[in-house]
Amino acid sequence: MSTEIRVPTLGESVTEATVATWFKKPGDSVAVDEMLCELETDKVTVEVPAPAAGVLADIVANEGETVGVDALLGMISESGNAGPEEPAPRKTEAPAEEPEATDAGGETMPVMVPTLGESVSEATVATWFKKEGDSFEADEMLCELETDKVSVEVPAPAAGTLTKILAKEGETVEAGGQLAEMTSGKGGAAKPAKSEEAPAASAPASSGGKDVEDAPSAKKAMAEAGLSADQVTGTGKDGRIMKDDVAKALSATKSAPSAPAAAPRAPSPADDAAREERVKMTRLRQTIAKRLKDSQNTAAMLTTYNEVDMTEVMALRKQYKDEFEKKHGARLGFMSFFTKACVHALKEVPDVNAEIDGTDVVYKNYVHMGIAAGTPQGLVVPVIRDVDSMSFAEIEKAIAEKGKRARDGKLSMAEMQGGTFTISNGGVYGSLMSSPILNPPQSGILGMHKIQDRPMVVNGEIKIRPMMYLALSYDHRIVDGKGAVTFLVRVKEALEDPRRLLMDL
Template identity: 75%
Template sequence: MSTEVRVPTLGESVSEATVATWFKKPGDAVAVDEMLCELETDKVTVEVPSPVAGTLGEIVAQEGDTVGVDALLAMISEPGAAATPSEAAKAPAKAAPEAQDDAGGNVDVMVPALGESVSEATVASWFKKPGDAVEQDEMLCELETDKVSVEVPAPASGVLAEILAEEGSTVAAGGKLAVISGGAVASGASGTAAPAAPSSSSGRDVEDAPSAKKLMAEKGLSPDQVTGTGRDGRIMKEDVQKAAAAPAAQPAAAPAVPTPAAAPRAPVAADDAAREERVKMTRLRQTIARRLKDAQNTAAMLTTYNEADMGGIMDLRKEYKDQFEKKHGVKMGFMSFFVKACCHALNEVPEVNAEIDGTDVIYKNYVHMGVAVGTPNGLVVPVLRDAHQMGFAEIEKRIAEMGKRARDGKLSMAEMQGGSFTISNGGVYGSLMSSPILNPPQSGILGMHKIQERPMVVGGQIVARPMMYLALSYDHRIVDGKGAVTFLVRVKEALEDPRRLLMDL
């Protein structure tokens, strides 16, 4: 019996990858979840594990080949084809001896699925220590990815025998975190558990990239000669390439100096340094920083401004807020008016709701509205799917629910993917005016701001009106100035006269 090894999902907007390295060759024995090869995309490196235990047969995609999502990479021949009756008994022991110890009643705690395009996480905190009793579904630890926090429950009741991935270590999806024993007392070995896959040659407790290990062996380099730029000093393939090229330029170079992405920090006086605190950025903050910078580097970003008189909406809320809350069980906020106004404007100016894919423009006949939410760990953008089909009450309920779950770190990956347009409300923090940055691959984002009374001319008289500045940042590669201004004017008109929303004007 043979099993296919195929290209996994590579992430949103990523459709192909290059086969970088094969760690096995035809005829080699492989275990379940053992890494077979490494794929490189224009965004991330993806390791492909073996789906079954067996023998690697034919390799269909060679190193250097370009492959699409779900393309066939190789075939694995499963053992015991000629001895089918004993196949089930042999497979567990051969695939992964540590996966399940039936005799001792041990159960492995594994890293759960982390979501599309997320292949690894950092162990943020353990809620239990070796020797503690645990109940099934009791939370054992919390993992942090570059997008969300994931809590890992106990798969069974028992005693936490050993922790294999300590706090701060990086673990891959499907990796092993700990072992739960069914006995009353934890094994004496539990106190000697070491971080998973330490690097024996360098004494570091960080697992280097497999492609980096292979290249170091080819170049005759040791980990001590390479400066890792990955998380916690993890050595990546690019680091080995730089180290291999360094001797040509600097024959007797001093110990390697890290090459930061930005310019080196200026010297700091000793007394000032003693009063500073250096804290490593969370994965979420690193991702926010990278995506925002990518947006500036990729899109031809431009911002246009307007202002809206919020008096009409404020009068409407004052008149109907009690009835609205009594009927729908949720307060009538401003955000539902903005979501509805943007949906109407996007219908008239569809390029603001579109995205660029290579030399194509993808127009979307739906509105998946991203609503930026500030959390203690950074900005996240949950998505209201098919917002154009929602009423005011449903919008308010969904925003309230997702906002709470975002602040609690309970949002799923699916709830933060696929947005086609974003609204960011800096006004809740007192912002009077700002230029929001695009959320790639989207082509538009609307910035809301503080409502402030300002003198305005109304009917030839100067009166104080509750005004809000509106800012639309857009990708000028796909959205022309006329379209951007038209969009913002339509939003302004809908906000100043909410009746237009009811009449679809």
């Protein structure tokens, strides 16, 4: 009896992923829920557990291949790996004696653009791994394409020789378009001779001279950082370079002592040009830039500001934080106060918690709060669902758990979608004032900033108070100025007198 291993749900709007690493090989025994392989999307890493116990009989999608949701990755069987052993010898036997082999005829075949995913109609040719005249085996990677969301590696449809490249690096190709022409039947015979020469030629392209393909996300990260593969130590299977390896190498490079300065001399434009590096933006980075600008162009975004005296919240936290942590097992931070204050204000100004859908306004009778969190890979916004029905302790536990999963890169796509309002705390990085950008289709985002002691006039006297600037960016198409100001004033009032939260005032 065989059990299929299929691609799990990757999250809303994510239709495909790249097979990054197989932890098992055909013939290995596996237990139920044991990790079989790891997939990479443009945002998160997804681990695929074994759906049943048995033996990994076959791997259908190899490392580096792009797969869609519910696509077949492999098979698990209780009868061992007899299935995948049959095709392996046929690759090494003489092609002329295999009448059923299609790669022995020497016919011209097209290399086509694979399915790019729903709503993705074009891609850019990023890298050709083979040049005209090179031979290869079936499923060996020929080139890599970049789309708006993910990198797509194009495998060889059969063993053969690359005869003509039709779409060169940097060119844009349509879904279903032709990339190159190949002649089948020559790659299988030429491969053994080529494999003896390959190590010397491929050594600079991979860490330690290993003939492995690095993760697509790692290649893009190296290109953006200006690092070569020999500057990064791969921790993946067979020395494969992963995205985290690039981050570590970049961090080590920044922390290394600078070289002694050269002797002063007259600068020249040529010297500056020699020290510059021009790297083409990846399609993913271009899409991020485009969508951020689209957010400004689509929404009538406006920001209103206020300031809050944090004296009462800080005193309340100082008084109860030890008892709170002892009882609930979670630290009492400021985020639960701000979350509660925002929920309180959203009830009074529901427009800030609504969104525009065509010519309709969709009012949300619930609050799914997005909490922006910084990670080594960048800013992510995990969503705490139904936060309006949660206690202070439940909010603090959820924020701590989501924050840890974000830093570990374990958030799923589902955990970062569906938010109705967002809080961004730039104060942890020292920001005194900023204007946050909306996260469409949300209509509001609250920016928190640094708590700083400032002289304030209190009852006619100058007092030193811990003050924080607040910024609310909102979509003026749906939220009027009065509603935005009212929202921010209600947040300010709730924080300056937390008892109002208990009294629902």
